[in-house]
Amino acid sequence: MNTLIFRTIAPLIVAVMVVFSIFITLRGHNEPGGGFIGGLIAAAALAILSIATSVQQARRSLHIHPLVFAGFGVFMAGVSGMVSMAAHAPFLTGLWLELELGEAHVALSTPLFFDLGVYLAVFGALGAVILGLETDGEID
Amino acid sequence: MNEAMITTPTSWADWILILPVVLPLMGAALMLALRAIRGTQAPVAFLVTLAVLVFDIALFLRVLETGPIAMTMGRWLPPFGISFTADLLGAGLAAISALVTLVILVVLGAEPRRHAGRDSLYPLVLMLLCGVSGAFLTGDLFNLYVWFEVMLIASFGLMAITGTPLVLDGTIKYGFINFLATSLFLAALGLAYGLLGTLNMADMAILAGDANPAAMGVIAALLLLAFGIKAAAFPVNAWLPASYHTPPAVISALMGALLTKVGVYALLRTLITMFPDARALLDPVIVTAAIATLLLSPLGAIAETNLRRAIGFLVMGGIGACLAGLALPSVDGLAGTSFYLGHAMVTMTALYLLAGFVEKVTGETDSRAMGGVYGAQSWLSILFFVVMLAAAGVPPFLGFWPKLMLVEAGFDLSGFFDGAPGYEAVPLLLVGAIILNAWLTLIAGTRLWAHIFLRPGREGALSEQPNDRLVRLGRREALIGLGSTGLLVGGIVIAGLLPDFAIGAARIAATDLLDPARYLAAVGLGGGQ
Amino acid sequence: MLALVPATIFVYLLGLIGVVADGEPVRIAFAWIPSLGLDLSFFIDGLALTFALTISGVGTFILIYAGSYLKGHPHLGRFLAYLLAFMGAMLGLVLADNMLALFGFWELTSITSFLLISFDHRRQAARRAAIQALVITNLGGLALLLGAIATQRLLGHWDLSAIRAAGGTLGESSVYLLVLWLFLAAAFSKSAQFPLHFWLPNAMEAPTPVSAFLHSATMVQAGVYLLARMTPILGETPAWTGILCTVGGVTLLWGAFAALRQTDIKLMLAQTTIASLGLLVFLIGIGSETALIAMVVYFIAHAAYKAALFMIAGIIDHETGTRDLTALGGLRDKLPLTFIATILAAISMIGLPPTLGYFSKEEMYLALFGGQWQGILGLAVLILGNALLAAAALIIAIRPFMGRLGVTPKTPHEAPLAMVVGPLALGVGAVLFGFFTPWFDEMVLSPTSSAIAGMAIAAHLHTGIDPLNPILWLSLLTWALGGLAYWKWDQLRTGLRRAAAAPGLSFDHGFDVFMFGLIRMAGALTRLWHHGRLELYMLVIFVLLALALILPVLGLSGLPAWPELPALHFHEAVVVVLALAGLVSVLFARTRLFAILALGAQGLAVALIFMLFGAPDLSFTQLMVEILSVVILALVMTRLNLDVRDSRSLEEAIRDGAVALLCGVGFVMxxxxxxxxxxxxxxxxxFTRYSTEIAHGRNIVNVILVDFRGLDTLGEMSVIMVAGIAILALLRSQVRKPLDPTPVRRRSPRKSAAKSVAGDVAPKAKAAPKARAGAQTPRRRTRKAGPETGGAGA
Amino acid sequence: MDVAIALLVGAFMTLGIFLMLSRSVIRMLLGLALLGNGINLLIFVSGRLSREAPPIVPPGAYVPEGAIANPLPQALILTAIVIGFAMFAYLLILGMRAYQSLDADHTDTMRLAEPEDGPRPPLSY
Amino acid sequence: MSGGEILAYSTTFALVVLGIALLLVLVRLILGPTLADRILALDTLTTVALGFIGAIALRTGYFLYLDIAVSLALVGFLATVAFARYLLKKAEAEAVSTGTGAGVGQ
Incomplete structure (x- = not known):
């Protein structure tokens, strides 16, 4: 797909999609969205990037092997469930930490990290599949 | 808060219920996240599995002491949160899964050549263990579905890891049929939710009695079909002999040990504990399937020349025995099934592992081309012989006891030897099938033994000439790989000689299966309902 | 050295003789499986003790003999280990009180026998014999198991001593015949009774010590032991007597005639063993006091002389290299000690006074003398059988040793002392016993026959030779007949051979027919059910699915009513139509791309349905998944040249369609x-109530996903992660493809394929010689179609 | 409307199963996808339908005003969709690899694991 | 007629029209005749669905549906891109195998 228009536009779209995916993930707790959808959008962005430029380029722009994202995401979700051990609560108990940073009111919670983990897992695994399909899996 | 959440604090000791699932999950995730450091995978996998085994055993002992225990995730009151519930059956099977995985990891580690797909192998093994543990310990039907899928995708990955044409063929059959099975499970689950409005197994067990019998019948029939496929019950067992012999032997061992057994476990859990009324409707089907599986599987093993494919048929024969227990729902029958499940896990692992060594020694997969192992590898031969006898249920090896319990259950349920005039014929049919199965299995086993071990050379004119293609196992492999398998077999022998503990535990497990009061109480439901 | 083990046991058991003879059986029990109410209990009464003494006594000599017989054999240690294991199992069998323990030991003897018969595993005949013996005895063993469980159910105890103490008997039970047949099946298979006798001659493939020990003196006697053991519980009914006498009598004659047909010493001995076993069963069947006494005496006598004769056969074989009676002769001077032993054993076998064999014959004739027509018939059978056995004994004792020296493969020398001492001692013992009859009566016979009968029997052997006693004349008749048979042996043998060959079918051959038939049937059935055609596997599943969906509904509630629910709006209907159109287009798509497009359209419609019914998150996810599916499908399809058209014939399509339609209707119902x-x-x-209050989230679906049911999500994301791993592994495996030994048939036209060939050939070329040199270098991408890959590619 | 969707479920199942019974792997995969969608819809209908009221609590409120769609089946289906997608992707790529290795996507050609004319068991000991 | 009623009528009208559009696109999707037609039909289907979602958002007052419309707009073209790429690759492959530049279509 070496058309000029697509190659020029694609990075822009990809950037928008990535930002949008993070946005969707973060607000998922209150509005439609969440880690799954965010991750899927991010993976779609990666697909567009790889089609518009090349797999190698898309892989380079990630810096890290996509499966590392996936592993890290699952690990993060697991950790966010384990935190409740310290609180003498069962696995995956939601713990909330309300931070007042000056004007901003930030709510940090284990479900948030869990959702971020989902995002990373979905993005990583699907990204790996999409890139791998073009290169026989050799995407190191 | 009180009406929504459990307020009693969870002690750290309670975490043994969830750690067998979380540890391998996080271990696998960590392996991926740190994939740059390659040499660590094998030791990490070993340590994680060892930890899981320790936790599983602790869990088992605790359940033995206090009865079933539960942990509801996120502190939400059951049935609203997901309750992990361990009764003796689940905990015991989880412990055995961890044990066989550990042995398999050791054997894998001792192999001189690394398998293809080395980066994925250990994470996949851990994820398989994770899925299996989850399936054994969860107390929520949808959650069970999720663990089934975890297990399934991990087994896909493992099975196709070498990517040879043979493996691909096997995996296609395995993959399509098994994914279809989980899809049917999902459909049954959806219907059950629509009917009962709940997903917690204990809660479902309570509500199922008053639900529409026709719909419950469909749900139970769907579950029987779905888990029957998973468990490789006749006539939906074709995927097993089509696929289990294709991957490397260690992977066959892992699958043969774990996957079908989870299917049987799910059958027990759903049809015995949760929907006993609907199961009664399905009895004729279960009996037919059990008898057919019992009789046809060893015939397959007799007919098959590919060694590991023949073992696949033996795996299915064991499933027939388990199904027989499902059709004999007394304490003895279910205890027999529970015991048999544990026995089959260990025995089939050992059998596949030994078959792997045999294939290495002979360089062949077809028993017709093998021969002369008895002369060259005494230890391997004796181990194989013992395991074969254990699989056939010859006393005093381990397989005998569960079969004995099943036969006794059949006699008791038939009432034939009570002295009373009337009796039920069906349990006697099952008893007959179990006995014939033992005999046919022995025939199959001795044939394999005679062809592979006793006969000096390969099939045909040269069969009386020594086999000159035999290779010696590497030192490390013989010592560690065969040694650990030998330890496993030693365990089988000792457990067969002193089965009291296992029988007692199986009895308790069966009692809890039949009368779920303690199970319900552990979840926090059932009181006053 | 190992012989010390059985010797010690023998001496220990000998010490118990007095205690047992005083009517105080010894019982030892360990708690074994309390949860099944099982004790590992041993019970030593006269019967058990007699058998145990025989086993350990003969075992001692056998072990001495075996060490010498197989001297220098590479697997001597293995052999002795099996032999000892067998002896342990056999002792356990006769001493066990618990029926399940008895069954366990019973099976163990079968297994050790399998290992011993197949000891010379290089010959197919040995393997066949081993399998045959195991298959037959195992079937009997399973019958024993069923019988034991049934007995426990009926009489309430696992322990035989407890059953006997309670006076339990099954004679009046309504299922008596069934249980009887179960036990009989076990005993007959183990003791080689007609028509299950044929495995025993084949078992002579085993080395001679094994034949001497297992297949004459001990293991085959297990069936006799079982019958004796069960006599108080099952015996003394018309069925018992009738069946046992018939089967025993037929076996006696069959074995005796078959013995005279043989020219191989071992085979002749094996056939006489069958005959003797028949005789023992016959005597148990009669069940009278004298018959039981006769049986005990005969058992002991037989064990001694038969083991001795087998060992002698082994010596002859060992020293001359042949066992053919027609080739042997004149060994008297070469093997003097062996000759003496042979004469002693043969005297006992013929039943000349004062050997035990004589007494047993006297007793058995006495038991039947003066009965009804059955008694007379039985007597005739016994006389004929004994006469033929006597002839066989004469043949074995005279043919190899007298006459001219035969031409044999090896020059005969006297065997080493270790081999001769056994037969000599047993032969002397068989004779000596005759001089200690009072002690023998009191210490062995009475307790043993009492134990069998379940009541006190005072045995007394008639030692005097009284010409007025008609029994003596019967004995004389027997000897005369035996002498005649010996004299006419050559003619008799030819005649018998012709008779045996006449039907063109033997039991032994029948076993092959059965086994091969079983194997063929197994093959056919397996090919029928496991044909390897995925679509048929699936079809079975879907047929069952249709039944599972439809039958319960129709059977339990009839056709469901049409519920009163609101109708669809127009736009909703349009979406449904879109979904249907997508569905049908997938079905009829003629090209791949169209199929994918139709799949996308259908997915879009599903997403819209989710949206219309208030599920934005679902709709969102469905859309994303559908798009990504289409992308992946398109990526895959660029590499393939697939035909998506249906290749089914019309009939198949109709069949599949009907099944599918039934499933669909079932789901709707x-x-x-x-x-x-x-x-x-x-x-x-x-969830609605607490989503915001406790879980701090307004999107209830998301709160369910990450909090209420977070564990599902954890599992789900791990599915995704594993799918990533698995797919990458799968894709990566194909890079190795060009290195297959088989030529590549199809290669995608992309450049990377060519690159990977160039990159990989070099390491393979380097690695190959190394691998051939045996170095186990882990090679990265090269795949070898070795055993671990399941021999793929071959 | 529940009935209409129930009928649609039936249509999905029928066509999915019909496609799964065809011998081409790619068609079977399409069938599997349809079957998956059908099952998702089945769960959706089982949890009962309601129109156009997403299960989202308005800002500032504790509980939603009025009736909302049943959220639990949605969460379940969401999980099932994603799992189904993972499986679909795996099987698709498996089919592709099988096609490359076995040279066709027809189940008739997939007879390596269970050869068409498999060896007869030897009649020996 | 109040504002609410006007909105209700107009959204119903919009849904009907969009529904008819959907059906028309469907016809194009099924009939083809070329692959390009069908790809464009699917693309248009996505666009019409966008409108559909918007109309529903207006009708129900749940503006969160618009987010979905936004993301659909963002991602929806990906399928079209993938198809386009597929066609290109296929044409390339055919050109390689037959030596002639095959056209797009079937």
Whole structure:
């Protein structure tokens, strides 16, 4: 797909999609969205990037092997469930930490990290599949 | 808060219920996240599995002491949160899964050549263990579905890891049929939710009695079909002999040990504990399937020349025995099934592992081309012989006891030897099938033994000439790989000689299966309902 | 050295003789499986003790003999280990009180026998014999198991001593015949009774010590032991007597005639063993006091002389290299000690006074003398059988040793002392016993026959030779007949051979027919069910699915009612039509791309349905998944040249369509049933109620996903992660493809394929010689179609 | 409307199963996808339908005003969709690899694991 | 007629029209005749669905549906891109195998 228009536009779209995916993930707790959808959008962005430029380029722009994202995401979700051990609560108990940073009111919670983990897992695994399909899996 | 959440604090000791699932999950995730450091995978996998085994055993002992225990995730009151519930059956099977995985990891580690797909192998093994543990310990039907899928995708990955044409063929059959099975499970689950409005197994067990019998019948029939496929019950067992012999032997061992057994476990859990009324409707089907599986599987093993494919048929024969227990729902029958499940896990692992060594020694997969192992590898031969006898249920090896319990259950349920005039014929049919199965299995086993071990050379004119293609196992492999398998077999022998503990535990497990009061109480439901 | 083990046991058991003879059986029990109410209990009464003494006594000599017989054999240690294991199992069998323990030992003897018969595993005949013996005895063993369980159910105890103490008997039970046949099947298979006798001659493939020990003196006697043991519980009924006498008598004659047909010493001995076993069964069947006494005496006598004769056969074989009676002769001077032993054993076998064999014959004739026509018939059978056995004994004692020296493969020398001492001692013992009859009566015979009969029997052997006693004349008749048979042996043998060959079918051959038939049937059935055609596997599943969906509904509630629910709006209907159109287009798509497009359209419609019914998150996810599916499909399809058209014939399509339609209808029906039921929405109400308050999230679906049911999500994301791993592994495996030994048939036209060939050939070329040199270098991408890959590619 | 969707479920199942019974792997995969969608819809209908009221609590409120769609089946289906997608992707790529290795996507050609004319068991000991 | 009613009528009208559009696109999707037609039909289907979602958002007052419309707009073209790429690759492959530049279509 070496058309000029697509190659020029694609990075822009990809950037928008990535930002949008993070946005969707973060607000998922209150509005439609969440880690799954965010991750899927991010993976779609990666697909567009790889089609518009090349797999190698898309892989380079990630810096890290996509499966590392996936592993890290699952690990993060697991950790966010384990935190409740310290609180003498069962696995995956939601713990909330309300931070007042000056004007901003930030709510940090284990479900948030869990959702971020989902995002990373979905993005990583699907990204790996999409890139791998073009290169026989050799995407190191 | 009180009406929504459990307020009693969870002690750290309670975490043994969830750690067998979380540890391998996080271990696998960590392996991926740190994939740059390659040499660590094998030791990490070993340590994680060892930890899981320790936790599983602790869990088992605790359940033995206090009865079933539960942990509801996120502190939400059951049935609203997901309750992990361990009764003796689940905990015991989880412990055995961890044990066989550990042995398999050791054997894998001792192999001189690394398998293809080395980066994925250990994470996949851990994820398989994770899925299996989850399936054994969860107390929520949808959650069970999720663990089934975890297990399934991990087994896909493992099975196709070498990517040879043979493996691909096997995996296609395995993959399509098994994914279809989980899809049917999902459909049954959806219907059950629509009917009962709940997903917690204990809660479902309570509500199922008053639900529409026709719909419950469909749900139970769907579950029987779905888990029957998973468990490789006749006539939906074709995927097993089509696929289990294709991957490397260690992977066959892992699958043969774990996957079908989870299917049987799910059958027990759903049809015995949760929907006993609907199961009664399905009895004729279960009996037919059990008898057919019992009789046809060893015939397959007799007919098959590919060694590991023949073992696949033996795996299915064991499933027939388990199904027989499902059709004999007394304490003895279910205890027999529970015991048999544990026995089959260990025995089939050992059998596949030994078959792997045999294939290495002979360089062949077809028993017709093998021969002369008895002369060259005494230890391997004796181990194989013992395991074969254990699989056939010859006393005093381990397989005998569960079969004995099943036969006794059949006699008791038939009432034939009570002295009373009337009796039920069906349990006697099952008893007959179990006995014939033992005999046919022995025939199959001795044939394999005679062809592979006793006969000096390969099939045909040269069969009386020594086999000159035999290779010696590497030192490390013989010592560690065969040694650990030998330890496993030693365990089988000792457990067969002193089965009291296992029988007692199986009895308790069966009692809890039949009368779920303690199970319900552990979840926090059932009181006053 | 190992012989010390049985010797010690023998001496120990000998010490118990006095205690047992005083009517105080010894019982030892360990708690074994309390949860099944099982004790590992041993019970030593006269019967058990007699058998145990025989086993350990003969075992001692056998072990001495075996060490010498197989001297220098590479697997001597293995052999002795099996032999000892067998002896342990056999002792356990006769001493066990618990029926399950008895069954366990019973099976162990079968297994050790399998290992011993197949000891010379290089010959197919040995393997066949081993399998045959195991298959037959195992079937009997399973019958024993069933019988034992049935007995326990009926009489309430696992322990035989407890059953006997309670006076339990099954004679009046309504299922007596069934249980009887179960036990008989076990005993007959183990003791080689007609028509299950044929495995025993084949078992002579085993080395001679094994034949001497297992297949004459001990293991085959297990069936006799079982019958004796069960006499108080099962015996003394017309069926018992009738069956046992018939089978025993037929076996006696069959074995005796078959013995005279042989020219191989071992085979002749094996056939006489069958005959003797028949005789023992016959005597148990009669069950009178004298018959039981005769049986005990005969058992002891037989064990001694038969083991001795087998060992002698082994010596002859060992020293001359042949066992053919027609080739042997004149060994008297070469093997003097062996000759003496042979004469002693043969005297006992013929039943000349004062050997034990004589006494047993006297007793058995006495038992039948003066009866009804059955008694006379039995007597005739016994006389004929004994006469033929005597002839066989004469043949074995005279042919190899007298006459001219035969031409044999090896020059005969006297065997080493270790081999001769056994037969000599046993032969002397068989004779000596005759001089200690009072002690023998009191210490062995009475307790043993009492134990069998279940009541006190005072045995007394008639030692005097009284010409007026008609029994003596019967004995004389027997000897005369035996002498005649010996004299006419050559003619007799030819005649018998012709008779045996006449039907063209033997039991032994029948076993092959059965086994091969079983194997062929197994092959056919397996090919029928496991044909390897995926679509048929699936078809079976879907047929079952249709039944599972439809039958319960039709059977339990009839056709479901059409629930009263609001109708669709126009735009909703349009979406449904879109979905249907997408579906049908997938079905009829003629090209790949169109199929994918139709799949996308159908997915879009599903997403819209989710949206219309208030599920934005679902709709969102469905859309994304559908798009990504289409992308992946398109990526895959660029590499393939697939045909998506249906290749089914019309009939197949109709068949599949009917099944599919039934499934679809079934799903609709069960859904209607479910929809007709009231809905229990308490889970959702709970989630709705607490989503914001406790879980701090306004999107209830998301809160369910990450909090209420977070564990599902954890599992789900791990599915995704594993799918990533698995797919990458799968894709990576194909890079190795060009290195297959088989030529590549199809290669995608992309450049990377060519690159990977160039990159990989070099390491392979380097690695190959190394691998051939045996170095186990882990090679990275090269795949070898070795055993671990399942021999793929071959 | 529940009934209409129930009928649609039936249509999905029928066509999905019909496609799964064809011998081409790619068609079977399409069938599997349809079957998956059908099952998702089945769960959706089982949890009862309601129109256009997403299960989202308005800002500032504790509980939603009025009736909302049943959220639990949605969460379940969401999980099932994603799992189904993972499986679909795996099987698709498996089919592709099988096609490359076995040279066709027809189940008739997939007879390596269970050869068409498999060896007869030897009649020996 | 109040504002609410006007909105209700107009959204119903919009849904009907969009529904008819959907059906028309469907016809194009099924009839083809070329692959390009069908790809464009699917693309248009996505666009019409966008409108559909918007109309529903207006009708129900749940503006969160618009987010979905936004993301659909963002991602929806990906399928079209993938198809386009597929066609290109296929044409390339055919050109390689037959030596002639095959056209797009079937």
């Amino acid at each position: 069960v859904l209607l049933v479910v929809l007709g039921q009231p809905f229990n929405g308490r889970l959702s109400e709970f």
